[in-house]
Amino acid sequence: MKTTVVLTVVTSILYSAMLYAGAAQDYQIVDKGAHHRRLEKTTARTHPDGTMTTEKEGYIELASGMHYKGQRRLDRKPGRD
Secondary structure, eight states, X not given: OHHHHHHHHHHXXXXXXXXXXXXHHHOEEEEEOSSEEEEEEEEEEEOTTSOEEEEEEXXXXXXXXXXXXXXXXXXXXXXXX
């Protein structure tokens, strides 16, 4: 039982790292909060009839205290409480 849990956790972490590494190249952070960040990318598509459209794709990452180290917020601007 413990081995299964450990393997599941390790697999999840490795899969997340692979997704994050690929996503970091294409996606841009468009919103960031204490416990989330939203990433988006815009893709241009050419259709068979020659018309072009743009499509937005995105996702939200969630984690408790994502942008904190200890009690300190990492993206804090000086002079702002």
